[in-house]
Amino acid sequence: MKILDWYILKRYLGTFSTMILLFIPIGIIVDLSEKIDNILEHQVPFKAVVFYYLDFTIYFANLLFPLFVFLSVIWFTSKLANKTEIIAFLSSGVSFYRFLRPYMIGAVIICLGALALGLFLAPKASQGFNEFKYSYLKKGKKAQETRNIYRQLNDSVFLYADDFRPLQQSASYFTIEYFSGNTLKTKISAKKIIFKDSIYELQDYVKRTVLENEDIIEKAKTKDTVLPFNIDEFTPVTYVAETLNYNDLKAFITKERQRGSSDINRYQVVAYKRWSIPISVFILTIIGVAVSSMKRRGGMGINLAIGISLAFAFVFLDKVLGTIANQSDFPPLIAVWFPNFLFGILAVYLLYNAKR
Template identity: 55%
Template sequence: MLKIIDKYILKRYLATFSVMLLMFIPIGIIIDVSEKVNKMIANKVPFKEIAIYYFDFTIYFANLLFPIFLFLSIIWFTSKLANNTEIIAILSSGISFSRFLRPYIIGATAVSLFALLMGFFLVPSASAGFKNFRYMYLNNSGISGMRDNSDVYRQISDDEYIYVSNFNNVSKVAFNFSLEKFKDGKLLYKINASRLKWNPKDSTYTMFNYKKRTIGLLDDVFEKADKKDAKFNFDLDDLSPVVFIAETLSYGELTSFIEKERKRGSSNINTYLVVLYKKYSIPVAAFILTIIAVSVSSMKRRGGMGSNLAIGILLAFSFVFLDKIFGVLAEKSSFPPIIAVWIPNIVFGILAIYLLRNAKR
């Protein structure tokens, strides 16, 4: 009997969640098409590119909104069970509320593992395609809009720093370039150039109006040239970093990238860490939201399913609100990213424990 009930609830859990996704994603696509169709036609976007974009769009938004879809789908079918007095019948047969939760936890585990794998491997690729398409065809900013082209200041090694005031992605030319080399906190030399041009044939850079000042014990040594070729230990992307790069990297690539940026003293390290920590926090949210949804909707209320859905929508958007607020706070301030990312789960975890105790009573 218990196995039959488990299969019945688990089947409803997964089926309702799948139907919820299949219902809302096409609606999202239709709304997006209605808003963007004029720009797509004006920019003569190939149909193949549009098809790939909406495939990436589906994965990107399914991952972004899956906690809400999961939460509402559980409230929906659990409220139907409660209204049909099926939950009363199950509990009256001697099954405890904790045992009643088992198929929900199994379902949450399956969904969380799927979301975790998607976040590690599939979502980054979809995010890259989604973002690139928007910049190329919809935002009218092209490649330059994807990249941080102005006032780029980066640490390229433990003791070397570069700066460019602007970088042209088409001509591969940086302006007002400078490189500073330190040792034990003291400046060894500084290189300046009005322009820095990338040479793809031999992976070198050409500096125009080249100047170098080497700091000496008594006198400094100056070197000048109208043009000078050199090799540097930084990549072309270091002169024009992609603003959403962290979202497009798989888990292994992201951890390596963060370590590299941490050594460089990147000012965007908190943004990258938020992306990394969310890969874990979002799947964990599935368990918390599942417990809250069951606790809220397992009792038969006067308002019926509508009352439960209203409570569910309020809680779901409160979760999203907290997630966004603390995510932005971590990215724009010195607030620890790991705490900011996990605060919504902690707050709603406490709420889940409270609601679960009340539901058991």
């Protein structure tokens, strides 16, 4: 690797590291200012707070990884352009693609770091981050209410419930169905189900047993019984996908799909982002170089304004499409990868014009 490559690579990685070291303390201060009253009110142990902010650091860095990369490239490349160093490089006979090579090497290093962060470190940090909030700040309020729950417990047992309230351990309009192949054998329904002392209390209980020539109907105002599922089946913790490494997450998605979970899109969005964010490093690096390699009349401020606008447009599009996929039938694969596809086209266009 030549002197030019080392010079740009060190500036790239150094500026990226500086960005992280500058922004993370700001994020910690903002978060602490929001939570300090609750921390003092609940008398949270100092050790727990320290470990929370270690997890927060990893969580925050993973969340804003593309933004840090983009701003880093814009910042130091604009400084090179303003000092006419880029002109000197290109005038020496170095092609623009050759000039781009150390940036790509830096992008590979950061991409590998992003993969390690997203696949292994961020899930553990996310678990600690969320458990701290629910253990100390929300005091067990993991979910206020869950509606329209469908679960396939195994090949022959299906259940449905509405308006599940985890704090009251109850749900409305409960139904559990037992099948043999494609034939319904037993159906139990109740207007309300309450979990008490390892048994279930069913109100307005109706049991229908399907025989060959007739159905047997059993009714009761209240019925205490044992059922083949745990009350937690109704509501997996909403942040569970974020806390699993990639292999565990894929297995979890398969299991939830078999159960008929309504949150499959949410889990798939998390899985796809484990790969899309590292790939975005290359796209944003190319865009950053193409935008900031030209010396402009307005100086570095113009490049930063353009770069920040594009960065926030990328983050905004990524968040909006992710939210749409979480709350609708919009394909998660398209929602997660479309920003990379769109900005990839933009990167090719800007690179072509920058080369000229």
